[in-house]
Amino acid sequence: MITPQQISNLYRQACEIELQAFKPGNVSIYADGHDMTVADFRLSAEVSAEALSNPEYSLGEKIYYAVHATRVAVGCNTNLGIILLCAPLVQAINNFEEGKTLRHALSRILATTTLDDASWVFQAITLAAPGGLGRSEQQDVNKAPTVNLTEAMRLACGKDRIALQYVTNYKDIFETALLSYTSALDRWGNHGWASLSVYADMLGQIPDSHIERKHGKQYSELVATRMAQLSLDLVSTDDTEQLMSMLYQLDEEFKSLGINPGTTADMTVATVFTAFLMDLVGESFADRAITKLSS
Numbered sequence: 001m002i003t004p005q006q007i008s009n010l011y012r013q014a015c016e017i018e019l020q021a022f023k024p025g026n027v028s029i030y031a032d033g034h035d036m037t038v039a040d041f042r043l044s045a046e047v048s049a050e051a052l053s054n055p056e057y058s059l060g061e062k063i064y065y066a067v068h069a070t071r072v073a074v075g076c077n078t079n080l081g082i083i084l085l086c087a088p089l090v091q092a093i094n095n096f097e098e099g100k101t102l103r104h105a106l107s108r109i110l111a112t113t114t115l116d117d118a119s120w121v122f123q124a125i126t127l128a129a130p131g132g133l134g135r136s137e138q139q140d141v142n143k144a145p146t147v148n149l150t151e152a153m154r155l156a157c158g159k160d161r162i163a164l165q166y167v168t169n170y171k172d173i174f175e176t177a178l179l180s181y182t183s184a185l186d187r188w189g190n191h192g193w194a195s196l197s198v199y200a201d202m203l204g205q206i207p208d209s210h211i212e213r214k215h216g217k218q219y220s221e222l223v224a225t226r227m228a229q230l231s232l233d234l235v236s237t238d239d240t241e242q243l244m245s246m247l248y249q250l251d252e253e254f255k256s257l258g259i260n261p262g263t264t265a266d267m268t269v270a271t272v273f274t275a276f277l278m279d280l281v282g283e284s285f286a287d288r289a290i291t292k293l294s295s
Contacts, residue, residue: 008053014273015045020192022247023199025254026265033255044070044078052090060120062087067124080128081162081266086273093277102278107169113149121149161209161263177271193240198268203261204228210262219259
């Protein structure tokens with residue numbers, strides 16, 4: 001039987017591993033940024049873990065109370081995206097059936113979200129006050145929802161990559177990011193560098209919705225070009241330490257422009273957490289490939 005403590009531990013480990021990755025433009029053990037510190041993120045992971053792993057909470061309650069605990073502890077939005085992505089995964093692992101996959105369990109969770117879930121999440125988003133949120137003509141988070149959570153995410157998915165995961169059954173994670181993570185982990189045996197591979201591969205191919213909410217498409221090509229090159233460099237080196245100078249330069253460049261690939265960082269945490277949950281239930285990489293083909 002999977003216990004809340006196991007889930008809490010794996011969640012906090014995933015959050016810590018993402019901080020160990022030198023992610024240009026984002027907060028890591030190598031560099032703070034955007035008025036946030038590593039200590040802020042570590043405390044956020046610690047205080048949000050209890051609510052996320054509480055089996056008595058609904059999906060929406062998990063998200064709200066995790067965000068509320070974070071807001072009380074650090075006074076800013078450090079982990080809304082992480083919580084939005086990880087909460088359905090927790091619900092999925094709590095409803096996991098032998099002979100199925102984690103993604104199958106997740107699909108059932110996302111297909112059965114409720115209006116009440118949406119209400120809790122709207123309150124959580126309002127409380128977190130993410131940068132560049134603005135107003136929406138349909139299902140504005142400052143008003144009471146009239147659809148379930150997944151439908152609300154469907155309305156937002158054109159401009160938010162995290163919302164998109166709710167309507168694609170986490171396609172970016174299961175069909176792309178996990179491959180980057182496991183391949184890099186097999187190569188280097190280091191979770192931090194494997195997480196950087198996820199981050200770089202995604203940014204090289206997919207615009208970060210947090211950046212585009214704040215800056216439009218002004219920096220989309222710059223970020224994609226820089227990170228695609230980083231992905232190539234990661235693939236072609238056996239000594240990751242040789243890349244440190246370049247990573248410091250990229251980090252300084254992005255932060256000087258106010259570029260924070262926050263959505264991609266959130267997706268990186270969720271990828272590591274997904275890999276941990278799969279390992280917890282003994283799901284192999286072959287199972288992941290089968291899930292991809294049949295989904």
